[in-house]
Amino acid sequence: MSAPSPVSQTPPTSPSDDPDVLIRVRELSIGFDGVPLLEHLDFDVLRGEVFVILGGSGSGKSTLLKHIIGLYEPMRGHILIDGQDMAGARGESRLALLRKIGVAYQSGALFGSMTLLENICLPLEAHTELDREARELVARMKLRLVGLSGAEHQLPSALSGGMQKRAAIARAMALDPMILFLDEPSAGLDPITAADLDQLILRLADNLGMTFVVVTHELASIDTIADRVIMLDKESAGIIAEGEPVWLREHAEHPWVRRFFNRQATEAA
């Protein structure tokens, strides 16, 4: 790949100074064992938008997501969620922060020994004072939202991949978080199931006003759901493009970004 080029200019509606910022990432460097993977990351996620993190395989998309949700400690920099620093939060303040986010992992990460209803009731049991009947009603309504009514008593192993992902989203929504993080939601799904999942994300964003941060490299999904994207690059160890997908497809300066959006092979290939 060619030498790193500057980050593509965002369109005029740049949100960097928008007061309605829900996630603010500043000068973030992440990596493992002192070796940086991504450095000097700066971006904002606005309330109510579907924000997509893009990048090639091994570019650090999922790792960045895990840093934002507090699973890993950053090497440097800050991640502010609703004004609070995730890295510095401990004890009750960390719990309060975690209640603001929901995460649906790539594999679904549903607990195999529990039914779907029990999986969704679990966070409600841990974080609310609702009685069992109320918890189950909330859980059934979440399953209805993701189109899984009737599967309440199924074990995850009895479900298809698409159903497991939808169930994972239902569990992530159990506490009505402000932000829903989805790691590769449509990976490994057939196009129809993937499109259904995209529509679900849009419906939830519109109806519930939720903010979504989605890690994906499915072009069709990006076109359908993304309000804004950032693109990570392994060689540049940072963000090589930021903006609306339609704008980037036409105006991105970085050749890798143009190839990505136009689904072109690398020159060597």
Place this chain on the structure above:
Amino acid sequence: MTTGEAGLAWDEAADGLVLRLAGRLDAHSVSRVWGQALDGLHSRAAQPVRIDTSSVEYCDGAGVAMLVDLLRQPRDAGAAVELGETPEAVQRMLAPFDVRDFQVADTGSRPPGPGFGRQLNEAIHDLGRHLYHQVEFVGEATAALVNAARHPAQVRWRDALRLAQEAGANALPIVALIAFLMGVILAFQSAVAMRQFGAEIFVANLVALSLFRELGPLMTAILLAGRSAAAFAAEIGTMKVNEEINALTTMGLDPVRFLVVTRVLAAVAVMPLLTIVADLVGLLGGGLVMLSFDVPLVTYFQQVTNAVSLGDFLGGLFKAAVFGLLVAGVGCLRGLETRNGAAAVGVSTTRAVVSAIILIVIADGLFAVLFFHLGI
């Protein structure tokens, strides 16, 4: 009614009662008013009720669930519960749900289980299937072992050596410790009793014969079951869950030949070696106890040599090899039987250890009868 926290109040209107909800109807505060609202509805079952949410500041999924719960409650004729003035945000949250889909009678409980007859039938069917799989596995494993004997070059010796190191060399400290303590306890307990008759010297016979014929192979096999049968079942079980076994099959590699043969060979090879160590360390423990009873080590070991025949020693080693076969075989079998999910690996591991110990004890009993008739 205060703002912020969820609150409720009952008012009377010309067309019936009004339940006024206010504040934040969210997962953290709604539980405070949910029960009160339900109690209020039940005590006013004969009057129509209108729910007014115009003062609700915030409503999340739990708040919507409470509204659905209130709307679905059974009522007397002409005393329906309905939504009155509702903010647009709450309406939007309620839109995806039809109250008729969440009737009170539908408690969401698990469907009733099958009757006793059907359960018995299924249990017998499961037992039959289980036995069939075990026989099938024994057949496949035997064929694979025979094939390994005929074509040793096809055996994955590098894997077998690694497994032998894990099951054998790495188990040496625990085997030696248990055997030493066993020798000490056996010698001490018997010496105290036998001293009353001046027969302390025969403690050497007791310790040696017990260790060489029974306790050496038995305790080593039980330790192997706890360490290696569990490890084999967990490793193969995880491979099954991760579809690695399916990958082997689709690549044309027989999982039994690929995974079971190496483990069985490793266990059969290391069990007699571990048993020799256990026998010798156990004897040493007994000898140290005898020193405290004024029996010199030379006398003790001379007595041991006189008491133990080559048949006792080799018989014990043969038993150990068979125990190794059983432990590795059942560990692999339970691993291959693993179903889906992380919990299934735990179940397989437990079953592997329990089955291995039961098989060891049964086999030991059979050996006792066999050796008696053979005069060993």
